Amino acid sequence: MRITLNRNYYYDNFIEDCIYLRDQYSDILEIEEIGKSYDNRNIMLLKVGKGSNNVICTGGVHGRETINTIVMMKMLETYCKILINQNNIDIHGLWKKKISDYLENYSLYFIPLLNPDGYMISLKGFDEIQNKELRDYDKSLNIPSSQWKYNGRGIDLNRNFPSVTWRSKSPVRESNIYSGEFPGSELETKVLIEIFNRVKSIGYIDYHSRGKVIYYYRHAMSNEYNSRQKEIALNISKLTGYYLGNPDDEFEPDQVGGNTVHYYSEYIEKPAITVETVNENASFPLSIKYQQETYSEIEKTPFVF
Ligand SMILES: [Zn+2]
Numbered sequence: 001m002r003i004t005l006n007r008n009y010y011y012d013n014f015i016e017d018c019i020y021l022r023d024q025y026s027d028i029l030e031i032e033e034i035g036k037s038y039d040n041r042n043i044m045l046l047k048v049g050k051g052s053n054n055v056i057c058t059g060g061v062h063g064r065e066t067i068n069t070i071v072m073m074k075m076l077e078t079y080c081k082i083l084i085n086q087n088n089i090d091i092h093g094l095w096k097k098k099i100s101d102y103l104e105n106y107s108l109y110f111i112p113l114l115n116p117d118g119y120m121i122s123l124k125g126f127d128e129i130q131n132k133e134l135r136d137y138d139k140s141l142n143i144p145s146s147q148w149k150y151n152g153r154g155i156d157l158n159r160n161f162p163s164v165t166w167r168s169k170s171p172v173r174e175s176n177i178y179s180g181e182f183p184g185s186e187l188e189t190k191v192l193i194e195i196f197n198r199v200k201s202i203g204y205i206d207y208h209s210r211g212k213v214i215y216y217y218r219h220a221m222s223n224e225y226n227s228r229q230k231e232i233a234l235n236i237s238k239l240t241g242y243y244l245g246n247p248d249d250e251f252e253p254d255q256v257g258g259n260t261v262h263y264y265s266e267y268i269e270k271p272a273i274t275v276e277t278v279n280e281n282a283s284f285p286l287s288i289k290y291q292q293e294t295y296s297e298i299e300k301t302p303f304v305f
Contacts, residue, residue: 165257
């Protein structure tokens with residue numbers, strides 16, 4: 001096993017591991033640079049599997065949620081090892097068979113780090129931003145770097161996706177929610193929308209942190225759509241031990257929409273689930289000790305569709 005958990009994991013480590021996986025598993029893993037962030041970091045797509053039933057999974061949409069990126073890389077490595085039938089994998093035999101069969105008919109498209117600028121700000125501070133104009137603007141917002149959710153331009157990507165509930169501002173709260181000038185304004189948002197539209201997929205999971213909770217209810221969608229969502233969410237709950245989010249909590253009046261899963265459900269019209277890893281009371285910056293625990297909780301979750 002080359003990708004080890006419970007360590008500091010920066011953007012450069014992520015790129016190194018992308019190259020490592022590509023070199024090690026070139027027969028079964030495809031890798032593509034699908035875009036750049038505002039501060040010129042690469043957004044990477046990694047694909048594993050042989051089938052045409054495609055599932056898309058993303059992580060690192062919010063900068064400070066720094067656990068899921070390395071966990072997703074480790075998941076990919078495990079799936080590659082299963083596919084080429086390596087024996088040194090710590091996973092139950094039944095699941096090994098299940099994942100191996102699944103990957104004959106399905107393909108997983110992973111984008112483990114959609115927001116590399118925000119990720120590096122939250123891990124190392126604003127000086128990570130090379131572009132002086134961006135750096136000065138980000139600093140001027142007076143948000144501690146360890147709490148940083150936004151992209152390099154100070155926009156919350158998970159409020160920037162086109163959807164019926166997108167708002168530029170919260171209707172009842174005078175707080176700073178940075179949704180962007182218009183839905184889909186940000187580079188990173190456009191990159192993911194392009195993938196949603198290019199890859200004909202059957203389902204989508206967006207990994208966030210915190211709460212150990214699964215959000216599935218989509219207010220803009222039909223009862224039929226939401227009952228399928230609940231079925232999938234219950235399966236994820238069985239695998240992870242995470243609880244199901246209450247539909248009413250999912251969209252309170254003081255919130256604005258524009259989440260990745262709103263876009264996917266409304267435009268692609270297939271199941272779209274948000275999985276929140278890590279205890280609700282964990283503080284930012286998130287300790288690297290959550291990596292191993294999170295890995296064992298979510299490693300089987302892409303196989304629920
Ligand atoms: Zn988040």
